[in-house]
Amino acid sequence: MPGTHLYSDPEIYDILHAPGTADEVRTLADVHRRFASDAPKIALEPACGSGRYFPGLARRGFEVHGFDANADMVRYARKAAAQATIRFGRFDTFSTAGLKRRGEGRVGLAFCPINSIRHVASDTEMVRHLKRVKSCLHPQGVYVVGISLSAYGLEMPTEDIWTGSRRGVRVKQVVSFIPATGDRTARERAEQVHSVLEIRKGRNVETRSSSYTLLSYSREQWEAVIRRAGLRVVARTQEQGRAYDPGEIGYALWVLGRAN
Numbered sequence: 614m615p616g617t618h619l620y621s622d623p624e625i626y627d628i629l630h631a632p633g634t635a636d637e638v639r640t641l642a643d644v645h646r647r648f649a650s651d652a653p654k655i656a657l658e659p660a661c662g663s664g665r666y667f668p669g670l671a672r673r674g675f676e677v678h679g680f681d682a683n684a685d686m687v688r689y690a691r692k693a694a695a696q697a698t699i700r701f702g703r704f705d706t707f708s709t710a711g712l713k714r715r716g717e718g719r720v721g722l723a724f725c726p727i728n729s730i731r732h733v734a735s736d737t738e739m740v741r742h743l744k745r746v747k748s749c750l751h752p753q754g755v756y757v758v759g760i761s762l763s764a765y766g767l768e769m770p771t772e773d774i775w776t777g778s779r780r781g782v783r784v785k786q787v788v789s790f791i792p793a794t795g796d797r798t799a800r801e802r803a804e805q806v807h808s809v810l811e812i813r814k815g816r817n818v819e820t821r822s823s824s825y826t827l828l829s830y831s832r833e834q835w836e837a838v839i840r841r842a843g844l845r846v847v848a849r850t851q852e853q854g855r856a857y858d859p860g861e862i863g864y865a866l867w868v869l870g871r872a873n
């Protein structure tokens with residue numbers, strides 16, 4: 614019996630997040646073509662979850678690698694995406710085996726969408742993570758990070774609703790986000806996330822509730838960790854890959870390259 618946290622039930626996670634994945638894969642491949650065409654078609658997804666991007670990227674000719682800190686997700690992703698190399702690993706300590714050759718990074722397209730990177734516990738862990746990804750990046754490679762920025766004190770609680778279905782299982786998730794209370798310590802910067810899942814199988818309805826936190830970043834804090842890691846901003850886009858600057862608040866794909 615899986616736990617109540619969404620990540621401990623990869624099949625349910627995958628049902629919820631499958632819609633739209635083909636479009637996201639197209640955007641990622643397009644970002645590689647526009648900003649990293651001199652870098653190899655080798656992709657790395659930190660926090661890859663159920664591995665939903667890997668089959669699509671492999672079909673587009675990418676060699677695919679990923680890691681995740683949840684063993685259930687890793688097991689599921691290995692079955693769902695046999696073409697990928699998927700390891701158990703954490704943001705700041707993941708294995709770089711196969712991602713470098715003679716000390717040089719091989720990865721042309723690293724990516725971490727939908728705020729997953731905000732699962733880091735602190736700025737120190739974030740900088741270690743970004744440096745580790747940088748060490749695997751080909752000199753012309755890019756790291757595409759999907760992140761929502763915070764304007765502390767100005768944000769209101771918000772709610773998202775996700776739905777999906779597969780083979781007679783219908784899933785709905787209502788997620789509430791309670792903004793950070795301050796801009797200094799990791800504790801103040803913790804955005805509270807509360808999830809209620811409703812899973813329908815025939816006449817059976819199961820409800821699962823869980824909570825977790827995500828570390829918040831103002832634009833200044835986010836740009837500071839990018840610099841500290843020796844990366845630079847190559848472009849910012851909206852979810853479909855069109856140029857877009859989110860200003861102080863909101864979600865964008867940040868295309869990062871090596872500063873040196």
Ligand SMILES: C[S@@+](CC[C@H](N)C(=O)[O-])C[C@H]1O[C@@H](n2cnc3c(N)ncnc32)[C@H](O)[C@@H]1O
Nearest residue numbers: 620660661662681682683686702703704729732
């Ligand atoms: C929202 S899911 C995203 C999965 C996938 N990237 C996607 O877009 O569908 C976030 C993932 O981050 C993983 N995660 C959380 N903390 C992590 C850490 N410290 N290191 C690596 N993965 C982590 C979770 O296990 C989960 O699979």
